[in-house]
Amino acid sequence: MAGIQLVGVNKRYGGTEIIPEFNLEIESGEFLVFLGPSGCGKSTLLRMIAGLEPVSAGQIRIGGQDVTASAPGERDLAMVFQHYALYPHMTVRENMAFGLRNVNVPAAEIDRRITEAARMLELEGMLARKPIQLSGGQRQRVAIGRAVVKEPGAFLFDEPLSNLDAALRNRTRVELARLHQRLKTTMVFVTHDQVEAMTLASRIVVMNRGRIEQMGTPIEIYRKPATRFVAGFIGSPAMNFIDAIPVAAEADCIKVRLADGTELQTGVPTQAARKDAKLVAGVRAESLTLDDASPVRGRADVIERLGERTLVYVTLSNGHSVVAQAHRESPVASGDLVGLHFEPEHVHLFDEAGLAWHAA
Template identity: 50%
Template sequence: MTGVTLQRTVKRYGEVQVIHGIDLEVEDGEFCVFVGPSGCGKSTLLRMIAGLEETTEGQINIGARDVTKADPSERGVAMVFQTYALYPHMTVEQNMGFGLKMNGVPSAEIKKKVKAASDILKLDDYLKRKPANLSGGQRQRVAIGRAIVRGPEVFLFDEPLSNLDAELRVEMRVEIARLHKEIGATMIYVTHDQVEAMTLADKIVVLRAGHIEQVGAPLELYRDPDNRFVAGFIGSPAMNFLNGKVMDGAVAVPALGRSVMPEVNLPMEGTEVIIGIRPEHIEVQRGQGGLNAELSEALGGVSYLHLGTHTDERIICEERGDERAREGDTVDIAFEPRRVMVFDAQSELRIR
């Protein structure tokens, strides 16, 4: 059993602290994704697990071993980076087996392990090619294959798809998901793309400024976020947020010109709150209301309608079907009270 456990892990660069006492358990065989905005500490945390960054305080265990002070080569991990880092003068086969060769592994064993990895990643037709003759997606598969042949206990991925175009990103997401199912190894994956996180992860860790905001399964975070940050980060397009105030047992929302009654225990009268409603939970009612359709992003099967309000707050609605609002239309919106989330305006914590 080889999971990863972080206990009160801290990282400082001089006087600047970037990781703030993180506790986390990644189960054996789990696909765990670190997400968050740039600078939140997700790559630093991954590099601490790999041993590429020194842990200032706390403890990191891989399986039953304390590896906090261990060299990267002694941790039983393999890392796939954003850049492919392939040797241009070597073939695919040589690139994949180079690490084993440097460790003195016999040639016959290297060939066997490279062939096994090549079968998994469907690289058999490219083993004699050099990196210059491969596409970006094929190069990333070679980089993953190089990690596989080492037989690590834990795979670490640091934004491996960020250099690929949109089509290749989708293709490689599928490849990585299939790889995890086939190998069953523990994988920790860093991305700023919440779509990647939602489609790949068994568990998502949402980070902000070196702190964990929430940990959970993808749909758990989508349906039941703990605070405004998580609610706005998970989901695409992002959740709509509108300012409101508790009045007469409901929430008065100036942007809508009316009150809404969410199915939550509202705080005391006069409390400033924020309501959140996802674009896909809003119904657009054309030919009525006082919201201005400023932009319609037509993406084929779905359109995203951007609405302006007299409070200058913006609302994005998802529309499907043949009849959709157009730019310049005046519309109203409707939604089910159970779909509305409420957050404290000061702490931004969820009110349930």
């Protein structure tokens, strides 16, 4: 187990700065997920930790040692790649043994580790097969097994589930969670899939344009997104954003006026928010429910019945579209005029800089 520190890490390609000064401390044994859209620099960051990409400036420490200039194989890391990166001409056993032979691990020890990893990942019957004879899920398990047998200080995962179909992705996700519980080794995982991040991470680093937008536990990030970017990126369906203008404070909390003239009481303390002329109110679908008594009204366009709940896409009188949640057996139908109830304690406000203000 090893902690990882990134100190002032910077990456440039020519004159283009991909990652400005980046500082992060990954605790030993932590499951940290870099989450962000394509091109935000999360994979580059992981590759810099792995040593596959040189850093332009800054320092990378693994287990307290400066490894900035070390070769990838000397960093006590194992990496699982997006496209598996198995050696196609080697059997599963040879794939797993290759890295160990390179560092002269005794044959008996190699056999012991492979047997153990194969049992853990249910690869016992496949050790003599070539990667081409395996399914996508099996290949990914072999790639994980190849990393496990190295018994590294930390695991790096570069979008390892993105090539799998939905059912297999869910299963492999659970297997990864179990693996972390069993090994208790530091794991750094890169993904653009918020479900993977939310379910696996002990801490999420949300990235945008090479910078950290927010860092925290999955629930912190979901409940109190630091910026409008994070609020929109995390959660499915995405958070609803509605333009709003602050009006007189009531009960120490900000009240805003929506574009259709209705006023909305929030739980955001008055002293917390900046006194911007324009704000954006954000509310998740599960905090926006149908209520015929509410003055905020709109027409239901599309009804999505998901089994455990119903999502209702509503067009407000000013043309804004929002998603509300209804009971799974709600009788609401497309074309119905509906009222929307906002839960004040779950309404977030975003100022013009995109910073968020939450209910106390």
